Amino acid sequence: MRYRYFPGCTLKGQAKSMEDTAMAAAAALGIELIELDEWQCCGAVYPLYEDELISLLSPVRTLAAAAGEPLVSLCSACHHVLKRAQELMQRNQDARHKVTDFLEVEYSGEGRVLHFLEVLRDDLGFDKLTEMIKKPLEGRKVAAYYGCLLLRPSKVMQFDDPENPTIMEDLLKTLGAEVVKSPYRTECCGAYLSVTEEGVASDTVARIIDSARQAGAEALITACPLCRYNLENCSREDGKEPIKVYYFSELLAEAMGLPGESTGADGSKEEVAQR
Amino acid sequence: MPRIGIFICHCGSNIAGTVDIEKSIEAARGFPGVVHVDEYRYLCSELGQDLIKKAIEEHNLDRVVVGTCSPRMHEVTFRKAVTEAGLNPYLLEVANIREHCSWVHKDIEKATPKAIALLRAAAAKAALNDPLVAPSVEVEKRALVIGGGIAGIQAALDIAEAGYIVDVVEREPSIGGRMAQLEKTFPTLDCSACILTPKMVEVAQHPNVSLLTYSEVEEVKGFVGQFDVKIKQKARYVDPVKCTGCGICYEKCPAKTPSEFEMGLAKRKAIYVPFPQAVPNIPVIDRDACLYFRKGRCQICAQECPPQAIDYEQQDQIIERRYGAIIVATGFDQMNPSHYGEYGYGQHPDILTGLEFERLFNASGPTGGKVVRLSDGKPPKKVVFIQCVGSRDKARGMNYCSKICCMYTAKQAILLKEKVPDAKSYVFYIDVRTAGKGYEEFQRRAAEEYDVAYLRGQVGKIFPESDHLMVHGVDSLSGKTIEIKADMVVLAVASVARADAPEVGRLVGINSDSYNFFNEAHPKLKPVETHTAGIFIAGACQAPKDIPETVAQASAAAVKVVGLLSKDMLQGEACTAEVNQAECSGCLYCEAVCPYSAISPVEIEERYHGGTLKRTVVEVNPTLCHGCGSCTVVCRSGTINLKGFSNEQILAEVDAICLQR
């Protein structure tokens, strides 16, 4: 299994542990993730106005650089932008001509654009993954937090059922964790509002964490560095035991018995598995 | 050379006032083939018609052109007149020199040449007219009704009362349909069973009606007047003659399975009648649930049955019958709202659809008529109703309004208040639609007298929280977001076409709209007819509708059937398409465009270089053809023509009109 890999900025910075653990797991699973030779920031948000073509230059350059090979990312924001940019290139001929002419590349929407979770589910298969679990997360009550960018708009993302997704729960089951379902697992964490309107993000985060806690979760997993940042930094002091937030790949590596450490968004480090 | 006679009507001064009759006559005498020209003050009068008849005899005319009012006015009159003089009616042609000429042009100098041009065109066409005979078909005096819900029952009763034999085919073990599942009916709150059961019994006992329950239509062939239908009567494994309907068998049967009639909220036995008032009251054995059929042992029903009516060896029967007309009344389904993840249907026992909630009120329903939460058996004190779940939703549901939900929600809220007096209902709605006699008043009563809170807005999320359901919504009128700790949520889900409607449509030969509801022949003027002559539709298989509308449509369909069956022979359309099979290339484009399925492929053998060659061509069934002519234009070899409006006739008219150039 060979894929081109787009890391994105945050995975080379605060979210390094997501990359490290995912790369370690991929290597152990025989999934070859070959980082693109050159890449730029995807732009973080997909431009919703059809004339914002400048913002498409970077993702389209990335898509073209994959040269038709399947392109994998780990960060849900990067995946969202790349997937939607691809869909626009397939759908809108005018935008495609303008962008590819400007970039002087040939690209017309070809190639699979995948999130690493999809690789695990569809290409490897969770059944196969089960065989590689050395240290199942027994007794750990973990809830999945999907957020927005992987699921919506579902017609484009084609990731999972947008209202009743199961992929992360299925992963957690495979890792041997006790799966906890919280009703707010697909609600927005507040995203970039934490930069400008921290109060709003605090409200959304409080709801997500409260509902996960009520459902009995001790930890949450996510695939998005910004979600993790918000969940860790915008939750209000309420005197209750804080909920641990992990990248999905951290628990994956841990259950596979791989070394690694979880890097909290605040830079704090915690070893997730012993050698 | 034809011998054409032209007759010009003055219509008092209606025509003569603006068209110079003398000049027109003069011109008409010069048209090719014209041997006689005359005029009359009122040509449509008795004397006027006699003038034509006499002229036909005297001048040995074989074509007649009248210059009169519109053919839509008096074509039939003059066709009759020429028939009485021994001519085929289709040898007559009308030049419309009144509505299309004298009445719209004021200047005699301009109207006269136009009248002449129109007369010339009519004469040119008439010269090419052929005698036509409308095909006639013998009518089988027996009707078939597919579907035994309230629509089918009403239609069958009306046909039977008019004195004709009618068979009702019902897929389920009992007739009754959706209406049998209802507790009460809006806006009068009649008990549904109280008004339906007598009708079910009446139709079962009517000497002109045969009920074929647990049966399905397998094949429909033929055409109006003579449909040949194959019906499969599924094995009940119970001898209907011996069975007394005592019910011991299903009392004793040890195998249980979810009841379709109770929307899966309760179980039924493997041998069962769907509901206590079933007609006929004869059980059936569900092979998939029966221990004997699955594992080869049990047979308790056979041992317990007093008259020994159980027969495990029974086989499906195929019944073949001929019918003059068919009514399709196959009803509707309810959309499964599971894909509306925010509502959590299917994830919690207290989130129900409207029809499921309805069953909770019924004395023989899953809760014995107690309105309680299925999770803990407690009566619900706060119930949230959500409207338009899957209706008016082009993204995830159906674009149309399901029409009945506003009313049944109001009904259920009222019934709830009567059963659980301290219950409070909240209705999230987009618009309340209550067009119907007594409907608006009923809905207002729910809001004003039964303390039902109508909230204009929608619900964004429902999730269980401790022992209740948290409902997050919005009231758009106040602009406030709303949170309700509800005990129960009822979803007014969309009414949709039966899942197998496209299949039924193909089987019977009628078409459907993009939602798979069957199409009526005309949205206003032919509401029960279909594009296939002799096949009619009634009830919710055509579009969502309530009981009064369904019954009205069923009676209307019955009248159409009775009218058809009252004729011994049917006269078809004379101006139909005809194909020259020698030139037909068998491309079948014509078959695709024909709205009446009147064109079908046939295989013919031709001699070819000493051998024979088989090839596909088409044939036109003149009894089905309505004469629209769509096929003539798509024909690649140009070999389909339309009688009465042939290519040659239309071109002759064009040439004649353009002759002034």
Next chain:
Amino acid sequence: MIIATGKSSLIDEMKVQSGQNPAECYQCAKCSAACPVTAAMDLLPHQVIRYLQLGLEEDLLKSKTPWICASCFTCAARCPRDLDLARMMEGIRLSMLRRREGNKFGPADLTPEQLEKLPQQALVSGFRKYNK
């Protein structure tokens, strides 16, 4: 209130660039019911569409709501009319950024602590959404 009958260039541009026609909305308010951040909004999402329908351009430009929208796409995912309100919100934001007020937010607005802690993704998203 006097309803604006003239053409609103903002709304006309919004229709073209977002591919969304506010006239298709029948005000069921599903968007407002679904939106996770209504508490901080001065206009509910369905009211924003209503204002677009009525051509109340000036009121919209004064509203805080477009800046609260986090582009989570829940409204678009649930809209029975298949409208994408997130795109319309983006349109209002862009119109303001492009022709009215200029940037809403820049690096200078961040504390050194924020600059260090915030993931790159947050900074890029924030600059992209609140800057020209």
Next chain:
Amino acid sequence: MSAALNETSADWEPLVVAFCCNWCSYAGGDLAGTSRMSYPANVKVIRVPCCGRMNPMFVLRAFQRGADGVLVAGCHPGDCHYSTGNYHGRRRLSAFKRLFEFAGFEPERFEVRWISSSEGDKFAEEMETMTAKIKALGPNRKMRDARWQSVTQSK
């Protein structure tokens, strides 16, 4: 030759052939008559069962024989007496119109209109508009078949 037929005369009158479906547009024409509306006598109507019956050949023949404008009128989409005939007609005739233009003919000479049986006023209006338009365009010289002309003039 009368002034109306003399193409160089200021009094030249065009010939407009209108093909009307029996159920809607022809009836609309009848209603224009019963309502005593008025439109130019230049228009001559040929009745066809449905605009789905309209073979483009009929249109070409009219032009060939010297018509200056041709109008096809049928039921409004969705209202066809035969349910789908006007959809077939609409698609076919709009493709034909493009071909007509591509071939170098003035597209305005050929129009398709939807006129219901209750639209007598629309019928009259359309006939008026069409005639005025063709009059402004002048005689159809491109498509006219010279051989046919010599036949008619010899008659």
